[in-house]
Amino acid sequence: MVSMKDISVVCGVSVATVSKALNDQSDIGQDTKKRIRKVAEEMGYFPNTAAKMLKTNRSYNIGVLFNHEDYSGLTHDYYAFVLDSLKNTVEEKGYDITFVNTNIRRKGVTSYLEHCRSRGFDGVAIVCTDFYSPEILQLVRGGIPIVTLDHLFNNVCAVMSNNAQGMQDLLTYIYEKGHRRVAYIHGADSAVTQSRLSSFYRTAAQLGLTIPDEYIRMSPYRDTRGTYVETVKLLELREPPTCILYPDDFSAFGGYNAIQERGLRIPGDISIAGYDGIRIARHIEPTLTTLRQDTQELGKMVGEKLLSLIEHPKTTLVETIVVEGHVFEGNSVADVKSVSEDESPGSAKFRV
Amino acid sequence: MVSMKDISVVCGVSVATVSKALNDQSDIGQDTKKRIRKVAEEMGYFPNTAAKMLKTNRSYNIGVLFNHEDYSGLTHDYYAFVLDSLKNTVEEKGYDITFVNTNIRRKGVTSYLEHCRSRGFDGVAIVCTDFYSPEILQLVRGGIPIVTLDHLFNNVCAVMSNNAQGMQDLLTYIYEKGHRRVAYIHGADSAVTQSRLSSFYRTAAQLGLTIPDEYIRMSPYRDTRGTYVETVKLLELREPPTCILYPDDFSAFGGYNAIQERGLRIPGDISIAGYDGIRIARHIEPTLTTLRQDTQELGKMVGEKLLSLIEHPKTTLVETIVVEGHVFEGNSVADVKSVSEDESPGSAKFRV
DNA sequence: TGAAAGTGCGAAAACGATTAAGCTTCATGC
DNA sequence: GCATGAAGCTTAATCGTTTTCGCACTTTCA
Numbered sequence: 001m002v003s004m005k006d007i008s009v010v011c012g013v014s015v016a017t018v019s020k021a022l023n024d025q026s027d028i029g030q031d032t033k034k035r036i037r038k039v040a041e042e043m044g045y046f047p048n049t050a051a052k053m054l055k056t057n058r059s060y061n062i063g064v065l066f067n068h069e070d071y072s073g074l075t076h077d078y079y080a081f082v083l084d085s086l087k088n089t090v091e092e093k094g095y096d097i098t099f100v101n102t103n104i105r106r107k108g109v110t111s112y113l114e115h116c117r118s119r120g121f122d123g124v125a126i127v128c129t130d131f132y133s134p135e136i137l138q139l140v141r142g143g144i145p146i147v148t149l150d151h152l153f154n155n156v157c158a159v160m161s162n163n164a165q166g167m168q169d170l171l172t173y174i175y176e177k178g179h180r181r182v183a184y185i186h187g188a189d190s191a192v193t194q195s196r197l198s199s200f201y202r203t204a205a206q207l208g209l210t211i212p213d214e215y216i217r218m219s220p221y222r223d224t225r226g227t228y229v230e231t232v233k234l235l236e237l238r239e240p241p242t243c244i245l246y247p248d249d250f251s252a253f254g255g256y257n258a259i260q261e262r263g264l265r266i267p268g269d270i271s272i273a274g275y276d277g278i279r280i281a282r283h284i285e286p287t288l289t290t291l292r293q294d295t296q297e298l299g300k301m302v303g304e305k306l307l308s309l310i311e312h313p314k315t316t317l318v319e320t321i322v323v324e325g326h327v328f329e330g331n332s333v334a335d336v337k338s339v340s341e342d343e344s345p346g347s348a349k350f351r352v
Numbered sequence: 353m354v355s356m357k358d359i360s361v362v363c364g365v366s367v368a369t370v371s372k373a374l375n376d377q378s379d380i381g382q383d384t385k386k387r388i389r390k391v392a393e394e395m396g397y398f399p400n401t402a403a404k405m406l407k408t409n410r411s412y413n414i415g416v417l418f419n420h421e422d423y424s425g426l427t428h429d430y431y432a433f434v435l436d437s438l439k440n441t442v443e444e445k446g447y448d449i450t451f452v453n454t455n456i457r458r459k460g461v462t463s464y465l466e467h468c469r470s471r472g473f474d475g476v477a478i479v480c481t482d483f484y485s486p487e488i489l490q491l492v493r494g495g496i497p498i499v500t501l502d503h504l505f506n507n508v509c510a511v512m513s514n515n516a517q518g519m520q521d522l523l524t525y526i527y528e529k530g531h532r533r534v535a536y537i538h539g540a541d542s543a544v545t546q547s548r549l550s551s552f553y554r555t556a557a558q559l560g561l562t563i564p565d566e567y568i569r570m571s572p573y574r575d576t577r578g579t580y581v582e583t584v585k586l587l588e589l590r591e592p593p594t595c596i597l598y599p600d601d602f603s604a605f606g607g608y609n610a611i612q613e614r615g616l617r618i619p620g621d622i623s624i625a626g627y628d629g630i631r632i633a634r635h636i637e638p639t640l641t642t643l644r645q646d647t648q649e650l651g652k653m654v655g656e657k658l659l660s661l662i663e664h665p666k667t668t669l670v671e672t673i674v675v676e677g678h679v680f681e682g683n684s685v686a687d688v689k690s691v692s693e694d695e696s697p698g699s700a701k702f703r704v
Numbered sequence: 705t706g707a708a709a710g711t712g713c714g715a716a717a718a719c720g721a722t723t724a725a726g727c728t729t730c731a732t733g734c
Numbered sequence: 735g736c737a738t739g740a741a742g743c744t745t746a747a748t749c750g751t752t753t754t755c756g757c758a759c760t761t762t763c764a
Contacts (some may be wrong), residue, residue, distance in 0.1 A: 005750075013712045014715075015752095016715075017714070017752080019752060032712080046462075047750085047751080048406070049470050050402045050403075050411070052749035052750080054402040054403050055718075056751080061450070073436065075436055077427065081427055087451060088455055091453050098413070098448055099450075101443050118401050119448065120400075160371065251633070253632065253635050256637075283602070284636070285608075327557065335540045353720090355719090355720055355721080366743070366745075367720085367721080367722095368723075368744065369759090371720095375722085377723095378742075379742060380743075381741075384742080391757085400720050400721065402721090403721040403722090404722080406721075406748095406749045406751090407721050407749050408752065
């Protein structure tokens with residue numbers, strides 16, 4: 001590896017001068033700079049990140065915390081797309097991305113926070129984890145610039161997908177398609193679930209929909225078995241819904257299976273909608289109507305906020321950035337507007 | 353940040369002693385070691401990675417090259433699972449993972465190789481990229497320990513999913529189910545495609561199958577539109593196949609759509625099979641019969657080989673590790689064994 | 705003309721660790 | 735009594751940068 005020292009002897013100047021020339025400091029003459037740069041180029045010089053880090057306390061490296069319990073994490077379309085966008089955003093600005101080690105086996109390092117400090121991350125994006133673990137709290141309070149995704153800590157920047165608005169838009173869309181009996185199989189309890197569910201109730205009330213208790217059911221996220229079972233229960237009700245909302249797109253396929261298995265058609269006999277906007281769901285007929293979260297924007301916002309926090313700590317607002325999703329109109333929600341309101345929409349064709 | 357120096361003054365010893373005590377060197381007394389360790393613990397000491405790197409030329413950090421053109425990369429089930437497994441494998445051994453920056457904007461750094469050297473990666477896993485780019489070649493020849501996935505370079509360790517065997521197993525399985533007219537829509541040209549396709553031909557010959565030219569078609573990977581079109585063409589043949597193989601699971605859904613749209617049933621009227629074993633395909637009825645690649649093992653092998661290359665460069669064999677997949681038996685391939693051979697299987701129920 | 709200001713560069717300390725070599729001290733063997 | 739060796743610790747150099755301060759020289763301007 002060629003170092004600044006090597007360049008300095010070739011150019012007949014000091015290493016200090018080389019450093020300044022390469023960093024475009026103002027107290028070096030133009031011609032000297034040119035010469036040094038040229039030689040550096042020719043000799044194939046590139047900076048030693050470790051030395052630079054040691055001296056400047058800047059790593060141009062940001063940590064990403066990505067836990068993957070329950071088949072989530074990297075292999076989840078939502079997080080994968082967010083990470084991809086985040087990666088592109090920060091790389092454009094000269095930063096690299098390192099995973100925060102979640103299987104720590106490095107001597108002397110015993111927590112996320114220590115790992116991050118040890119690696120000298122300039123900032124950390126907490127994308128996907130158990131936000132209630134004490135270790136996360138320690139990390140968040142550790143003094144490193146932090147941005148969280150879809151979770152709110154006091155005094156910490158967060159980027160949130162607008163779940164309340166999203167659910168409102170989705171339900172409103174379905175309502176406008178003429179549906180009046182809408183069931184919602186929601187995911188396991190979490191902040192995200194809370195906001196979607198309460199928005200569902202609120203929006204339903206605003207629209208004048210009455211939602212029987214048995215229309216609200218629970219099934220874990222990304223669990224097709226659970227949604228299958230719950231869908232069957234919904235279909236067997238005396239007054240089944242005309243449209244079912246699922247925890248997410250993936251789990252919606254559990255409902256899809258239950259419905260098809262009974263010889264019912266989507267959306268002819270019953271409508272369904274997901275949440276997320278995963279890619280595959282746009283490629284299977286009937287394409288799934290869903291609330292597509294703007295993963296591109298989410299990742300970009302996490303990255304930009306984090307870099308801003310790193311580069312302008314004083315002037316960067318600690319705030320929550322809300323990113324809107326939008327209804328993706330697939331073929332899974334029938335238009336039943338033509339049916340008169342007292343005759344329950346969709347029910348005519350409905351057979352269990 | 354508390355440094356070794358801080359510990360040394362508290363303990364009344366030199367920094368050298370602290371370093372050796374913490375690194376468990378043999379020339380430090382047991383009681384001194386104990387005392388130093390205790391103080392280090394109490395003071396919340398953790399090592400400064402940059403300083404350590406600078407001195408030792410070891411980063412305990414491995415680079416992962418992950419290009420994501422064409423919606424591939426991170427957001428592809430196959431690569432995401434491999435990466436996940438790789439991550440777990442190396443983290444267990446105390447290594448971290450950093451993405452090789454593919455949108456380089458760091459001053460002085462102009463190529464993958466320079467980026468890797470600048471960051472001091474102990475090794476690099478090339479998982480997903482355009483293997484024919486000159487920059488990759490430069491990286492591969494750059495002297496850093498390298499392991500590639502699904503691509504062979506001379507004198508470079510590689511981990512390969514056994515595409516030839518996989519295709520043979522899959523086609524044999526289909527044959528044993530009684531199918532004699534099997535079409536294959538293969539992916540765009542690549543090493544992987546080559547080996548699958550030639551294995552398809554070879555296996556067909558061994559089984560005594562005659563494959564008409566019009567049964568072999570091309571459609572890009574992960575492109576449902578292309579497979580849709582090709583599937584339609586196959587269905588419209590005078591003698592349509594009884595089973596269609598697709599480039600991959602994702603694109604198989606294009607065929608799925610074409611088939612369902614024509615009112616045909618899978619597998620009642622026609623059978624299909626994918627390749628990869630993506631998760632969602634196991635959750636949609638009819639579940640897709642496919643060759644499931646062992647992403648867990650692939651990632652693990654890449655990690656283990658790379659670490660071995662790093663830690664025992666002299667004694668580690670430069671080799672190609674082949675990882676077997678296995679047929680995942682879904683519901684998309686019909687058993688047509690009962691049908692006599694001269695009466696073309698499946699054709700009885702076939703209507704276009 | 706001489707002081708002040710500006711320009712261009714170098715010396716040296718520092719960042720936090722590792723490690724070869726050297727120095728004491730003490731027990732051992734002959 | 736003395737070389738020998740081991741044990742335990744220190745000294746000091748080093749990794750490749752950055753950055754403060756200072757020095758020498760030139761220009762400007764009263």
